[in-house]
Structures are given as C-alpha cells and as structure tokens.
Amino acid sequence: MKRILKIMRPAALLALRAVLFVLPALLFVLTAASAQENVSAEEIVQKINQGQAVEIRDAIITGILDLTEINTKSLAKDRDSNRSYKSKVNVPLTFYNCTFNDGIVAYKVLENRGKSPQVLYTADFSKQVTFDNCTFEGMTEFKYSDFSESVSFAGARFSEPANFKYAQFHDRTDFSNANFPEDADFKYAQFQEEADFSSAKLRDDASFKYAKFKNKVNFQQTTFEGFADFKYTTFKTATDFQQASFRQGSDFKYTNGDYRL
Known part of the structure; x- marks a missing residue:
C-alpha cells in the first residue's frame, strides 16, 4: 500500500486519502441504519392489551398503530344513530428515535355500513406518552384525545398533517424542536399545564384557533413558515412571541390574555 501511494500523482493521492477518511464514517452510518429493528404495530397493540408498558428505542414501526382498536374499546355514545367508541391506553408509551412508517391513529371515522351518520373512534391516554425524536411518515391522528399525564413529541418530525384538534x-x-412540514392543527386544544413549542418549525399552516393555554407556554424561536392562526386563542399567563418568526402572516384577532409580538 505504501509503494502504491508513493507512485500516485498528488491529486489522485489526495482523492484516495479522502475516500479512506470518509469510508469508515459511511460504514458506521450504514451499520447504525441496519441495526434498527423492525417492530410491528400488532406487537405493540398486544403489549398494550396485556397491560405491559411499551418502551421502544431506535426501531422502525411497521403497519398502522391503531390505538382505537385495543381491548378497552367500549361504546361511548349511541343516540339518534350517532355512535362513537372510546379506547383507553392504560400503560405508558415511550418511543425514542423511532420511525413510524405507516402512521399512528387515535382517531378515525368509519362508514356505518353505508349509512349516515358515520361511526367515530377515539383513544385517550391515562399514562405518560413520549415520542421523542420520532419520525411519523404516515398519518398522525390524535383528534379528541385526552392525555392525563405528560406528553412529549420533542424533536419529532411529522411528514403528513398532524391532527391534535380538540x-x-x-x-x-413538549413539542420543542418538532418539525411540521405539513399542517399542524391544534384548533380547540386545551393545555392545562406548561406547554413548550420552542424552536419548533411549522412549515405549513398552523392553527391554534380557539386553543386555551391555562399555564405558561413557550414559543421562543418558533418558526411559522405558513399562516399562523391564533384567532380567539386564550393565554392565561404572559406569552412572549418576540423571538418567534412569522413568514406568511398571522391572525391574533380576538385573542384573549397577555401576549407580546
């Protein structure tokens, strides 16, 4: 090898050295990627149904994780043909650096055997929920969900619209450093304790219309690249938007409470 290096031209020698320098790093990345295990959504549902806490790190979740179809599902309302089912996740959910290939569902609406109205399915969470540094390639549906304990999507990335309406x-x-390339819907959402959206990037429209922040909320260095709707939003404590960036305009009409832009 030393003899080959001696007879090579300087430019070729530099190129070879660059390749030799980069190759170990590239092999490390490929090895790390291949090390990620695949976990099926069905396996996760089975653990929840067995009352086992879920903690998964550095994994690829395959299949739609449908939390509206766990064994706690019960009829919540059946009046005037309006039917809804409620499921309750009674174990902690902890995911670190995971990729959800096909989405996660805590809300869905299905046809009532071809009849109108449709049937509503939702899921609530009685324990802590953590999705730190996770990537959601498919749908993210948490409309109408009730979170009893702390929730973290810190550093998460949502490839499709993220639905947290109601x-x-x-x-x-905690949604700090989260990345929303598509719409982020928090319309009518209620935050009883501190909420953190600091350094989050909302690249499309973001709706906090009618949302209520009943404690401190952090929007420091938050980037709103699409339209930001805070119409009728309520802030119970002083909220500072001075370090936030609004690229496509915002609406704070009829906003209640103490806030500074």
Whole structure:
C-alpha cells in the first residue's frame, strides 16, 4: 500500500486519502441504519392489551398503530344513530428515535355500513406518552384525545398533517424542536399545564384557533413558515412571541390574555 501511494500523482493521492477518511464514517452510518429493528404495530397493540408498558428505542414501526382498536374499546355514545367508541391506553408509551412508517391513529371515522351518520373512534391516554425524536411518515391522528399525564413529541418530525384538534393536555406538554412540514392543527386544544413549542418549525399552516393555554407556554424561536392562526386563542399567563418568526402572516384577532409580538 505504501509503494502504491508513493507512485500516485498528488491529486489522485489526495482523492484516495479522502475516500479512506470518509469510508469508515459511511460504514458506521450504514451499520447504525441496519441495526434498527423492525417492530410491528400488532406487537405493540398486544403489549398494550396485556397491560405491559411499551418502551421502544431506535426501531422502525411497521403497519398502522391503531390505538382505537385495543381491548378497552367500549361504546361511548349511541343516540339518534350517532355512535362513537372510546379506547383507553392504560400503560405508558415511550418511543425514542423511532420511525413510524405507516402512521399512528387515535382517531378515525368509519362508514356505518353505508349509512349516515358515520361511526367515530377515539383513544385517550391515562399514562405518560413520549415520542421523542420520532419520525411519523404516515398519518398522525390524535383528534379528541385526552392525555392525563405528560406528553412529549420533542424533536419529532411529522411528514403528513398532524391532527391534535380538540385534544386535552392535562399535564406538561413538549413539542420543542418538532418539525411540521405539513399542517399542524391544534384548533380547540386545551393545555392545562406548561406547554413548550420552542424552536419548533411549522412549515405549513398552523392553527391554534380557539386553543386555551391555562399555564405558561413557550414559543421562543418558533418558526411559522405558513399562516399562523391564533384567532380567539386564550393565554392565561404572559406569552412572549418576540423571538418567534412569522413568514406568511398571522391572525391574533380576538385573542384573549397577555401576549407580546
């Protein structure tokens, strides 16, 4: 090898050295990627149904994780042909650096055997929920979900629209450094304790219309690249947007509380 290096031209020698320098790093990345295990959504549902806490790291979740079809599902309302079912996740959910290939569902609406109206399915969470640094390649549906304990999507990335409309957050909520390339819907959501959206990037439209922040909320260095709708939003404590960036305009008409832009 030393003899080959001596007879090579300087330019070729530099190129070879660059390849030799980069190759170990590339092999490390490929090895790390191949090390990620595949976990089926069905396996996760089975653990929930068995009352086991879920903690998964560095994995690829395959199949739609449908939390509306666990064994706690019960009829919530059946009046005037309006039927809805409620499921309750009674174990902690903890995911670190995972990729959800096909989406996660805590809300869905299905046809009532071809009849109108449709049937609503939702899921609530009685324990802590964590999706730190996770990537959601498919749908993310948490409309009407009730979170009893702390919730974290810190550093998460949502490839498709993220739906948290009407969600109830009873404990600390963390969306810091989250990335929303598509719409982020928090319309009518309620945050009982501190909420953190600092350094989050909302690249399309973001709706906090009618949302209620009943404790401190952090929007420091938050980037709104699409339209930001805070119309009728309520802030119970002083909220500072001075370090936030609004690229496509915002609406704070009829906003209640103390806030500074």
